[in-house]
Amino acid sequence: xxxxIVGGTGDIGEGMTMRLSPLFDVVxxxxxxxxxxxxxTMARDTLKSRGQExxxxxxxxQDAVDKGDIVILAIPFKHVVPTLSGLHGFEDKxxxxxxxxxxxxxxxxxxxxxxxxxxxxxQKLLPKxxxxxxxxNTIAANRxxxxxxxxxxxxxxxxxxxxxxxxxxxxxxxISELQAFNAGPLSVSTMxxxxxxxxxxxxxxxxxxxxxxxxx
Amino acid sequence: xxxxIVGGTGDIGEGMTMRLSPLFDVVxxxxxxxxxxxxxTMARDTLKSRGQExxxxxxxxQDAVDKGDIVILAIPFKHVVPTLSGLHGFEDKxxxxxxxxxxxxxxxxxxxxxxxxxxxxxQKLLPKxxxxxxxxNTIAANRxxxxxxxxxxxxxxxxxxxxxxxxxxxxxxxISELQAFNAGPLSVSTMxxxxxxxxxxxxxxxxxxxxxxxxx
Numbered sequence: 001x002x003x004x005i006v007g008g009t010g011d012i013g014e015g016m017t018m019r020l021s022p023l024f025d026v027v028x029x030x031x032x033x034x035x036x037x038x039x040x041t042m043a044r045d046t047l048k049s050r051g052q053e054x055x056x057x058x059x060x061x062q063d064a065v066d067k068g069d070i071v072i073l074a075i076p077f078k079h080v081v082p083t084l085s086g087l088h089g090f091e092d093k094x095x096x097x098x099x100x101x102x103x104x105x106x107x108x109x110x111x112x113x114x115x116x117x118x119x120x121x122x123q124k125l126l127p128k129x130x131x132x133x134x135x136x137n138t139i140a141a142n143r144x145x146x147x148x149x150x151x152x153x154x155x156x157x158x159x160x161x162x163x164x165x166x167x168x169x170x171x172x173x174x175i176s177e178l179q180a181f182n183a184g185p186l187s188v189s190t191m192x193x194x195x196x197x198x199x200x201x202x203x204x205x206x207x208x209x210x211x212x213x214x215x216x
Numbered sequence: 217x218x219x220x221i222v223g224g225t226g227d228i229g230e231g232m233t234m235r236l237s238p239l240f241d242v243v244x245x246x247x248x249x250x251x252x253x254x255x256x257t258m259a260r261d262t263l264k265s266r267g268q269e270x271x272x273x274x275x276x277x278q279d280a281v282d283k284g285d286i287v288i289l290a291i292p293f294k295h296v297v298p299t300l301s302g303l304h305g306f307e308d309k310x311x312x313x314x315x316x317x318x319x320x321x322x323x324x325x326x327x328x329x330x331x332x333x334x335x336x337x338x339q340k341l342l343p344k345x346x347x348x349x350x351x352x353n354t355i356a357a358n359r360x361x362x363x364x365x366x367x368x369x370x371x372x373x374x375x376x377x378x379x380x381x382x383x384x385x386x387x388x389x390x391i392s393e394l395q396a397f398n399a400g401p402l403s404v405s406t407m408x409x410x411x412x413x414x415x416x417x418x419x420x421x422x423x424x425x426x427x428x429x430x431x432x
Contacts, residue, residue, distance in 0.1 A: 107400045110407050152432075156418065182421040183414060184323045191326050191414040194407040198399060201407075202372065202431055205398040214430045215418055216368075 002027055003171075004068020006061045006083065007075035009039045012098065015144020016074055016136075017043045019151070021054035023174055028056060029064025036060070046147070062087055070094040070171065072136075077101040077118050084125045091129040094164050097122050097189075098136035100196040107204065108197035112190065119158070119189035133159035133168045134189040135180070138196050140210045151176035153212035156183035156192050181215055218243055219387075220284020222277045222299065223291035225255045228314065231360020232290055232352075233259045235367070235391055237270035244272060245280025252276070262363070278303055286310040286387065288352075293317040293334050300341045307345040310380050313338050313405075314352035316412040323420065324413035328406065335374070335405035349375030349384045350405040351396070354412050356426045367392035369428035372399035372408050397431055 001024055007013045008028035017039060020026050028043075030036035036058030047054045057067075061083065065071050071093050075083050080099060099118040103111045115121040119134045126132060135157045143151055155172045157180050159165040169180035183192060195213060203211040217240055223229045224244035233255060236242050244259075246252035252274030263270045273283075277299065281287050287309050291299050296315060315334040319327045331337040335350045342348060351373045359367055371388045373396050375381040385396035399408060411429060419427040 107404070109403075156414065181418045184417045184421055187325075188323070188414065188417060191410040191417075194410055195414075198372065198404065198407040198411075199431060201400045201404060202397045205400055208431075211431050214432060215415060215424075215427050216430060 001025070002067055002069050004064035004066075004071045005029055006064050006071060006073050006087070007079070008064065009035045010074055010076070011141035012144055013074035014039055014043070015141055015147075016072065017056065018046060018147050019144055019175055021056045022047060022052045025055040026057070027064045027067045028058050029061035030058070031061060033058060033060050033063075050147075062089070065089050065093065068093065070096060070168070072096045073099060073122065075099065080118065080122060081125070084122070090126045093130055094167060095122075095126060095130050095132045096135050096168060097132065098134075098139070100137055100193045102197040102200075108200045110194040110197045112193065116187075117189035117193050119186055119193070123186060131159070131161050131164040132186060133157055133165055134186065134192055135168050135172055137192050138199060138213050139178075140212070142210045143212065151178050151212075152214075153178055154215040155180050156195075156215075157181065158183040158186055158188045158192060160186045217241070218283055218285050220280035220282075220287045221245055222280050222287060222289050222303070223295070224280065225251045226290055226292070227357035228360055229290035230255055230259070231357055231363075232288065233272065234262060234363050235360055237272045238263060238268045239390055241271040242273070243280045243283045244274050245277035246274070247277060249274060249276050249279075266363075278305070281305050281309065284309065286312060286384070288312045289315060289338065291315065296334065296338060297341070300338070306342045309346055310383060311338075311342060311346050311348045312351050312384060313348065314350075314355070316353055316409045318413040318416075324416045326410040326413045328409065332403075333405035333409050335402055335409070339402060347375070347377050347380040348402060349373055349381055350402065350408055351384050351388055353408050354415060354429050355394075356428070358426045359428065367394050367428075368430075369394055370431040371396050372411075372431075373397065374399040374402055374404045374408060376402045
């Protein structure tokens with residue numbers, strides 16, 4: 001199974017690349033292929049120094065969509081519209097949105113688009129044959145990158161197609177100690193995406209680092 | 217310190233009464249004083265059978281406001297307006313809202329009032345001298361009532377007055393194994409209240425009981 005990461009050279013994309021490439025064939029996308037290749041070289045060297053093999057290719061964002069069976073949109077909310085408007089070929093792809101619409105004011109504030117969530121906005125931007133799920137929203141970039149530490153967090157996953165959601169949950173459960181939870185249809189993304197500004201605020205006000213969530 | 221529970225005979229109020237009355241002086245309010253007294257008798261007997269002492273008085277909701285140093289609004293969202301419109305004397309009281317505006321459709325949906333959250337609506341209904349915080353939102357009634365089990369959950373607390381918030385966090389940290397986290401000003405209640413429909417849905421879709429949250 002090939003995983004394409006759109007925005008694979010960003011903060012979250014880099015960490016995902018290092019966590020996913022020892023487990024799956026990963027196609028790292030970027031606006032500029034050279035940047036994607038540089039991220040792959042960095043990730044390959046980092047993993048090699050730890051004795052880990054990986055499967056990694058640096059490509060354009062469009063190639064990441066074309067070659068991925070699962071496509072992860074590892075982009076900030078403000079880049080969603082410009083990025084997706086330049087890409088095509090999402091039909092029948094499994095697409096994962098970890099995107100959180102938020103702004104840093106005095107603290108982090110959840111600022112959803114008129115659709116109610118980033119995922120519901122992305123659904124309108126993608127062809128209706130795309131199989132969209134929300135996942136990984138609450139895993140901070142620093143946690144993805146700290147590859148010597150396990151990711152012992154709960155991951156709420158939502159989406160409208162049960163088969164797709166099942167495949168995404170399987171993917172989540174293969175990564176470190178992440179545990180996927182079915183949170184319902186895509187519309188519950190309105191309750192999942194506010195978790196991220198919430199935990200960022202909790203980290204700040206309680207002097208903690210990279211707070212995550214566990215359901216139990 | 218006296219704690220007044222408005223709506224103390226409801227599902228959550230009953231469990232709170234049993235958890236709090238061995239630790240604090242608890243004044244249990246209800247629309248009908250007889251109901252409050254019946255809840256107190258039940259709670260006193262339950263605790264006594266486990267060898268626990270408690271301090272409990274059954275009163276009207278108005279008495280619970282008047283006698284409580286801290287007043288907990290243990291009422292469903294739909295009862296907030298009718299209940300608060302019949303009560304007065306909240307000036308300088310610490311008021312805790314565990315209220316979540318949600319509806320059960322096929323699954324639970326977060327349905328906030330125009331203010332953005334139940335807590336922000338309650339702020340408008342109370343006199344401006346009331347010292348309002350959000351807390352206990354994600355602790356399910358069944359968990360409060362299962363007094364033979366510890367409550368090992370995280371509790372996000374938000375409010376605009378730091379001293380009040382500090383006192384509420386101290387209260388939270390005294391109950392079972394609850395751990396309070398400062399989540400920021402009262403406006404972040406828009407990110408705390410959706411947690412409850414989210415965990416109710418996760419419980420349902422993953423066949424779990426009374427899912428709670430831990431931040432770590």
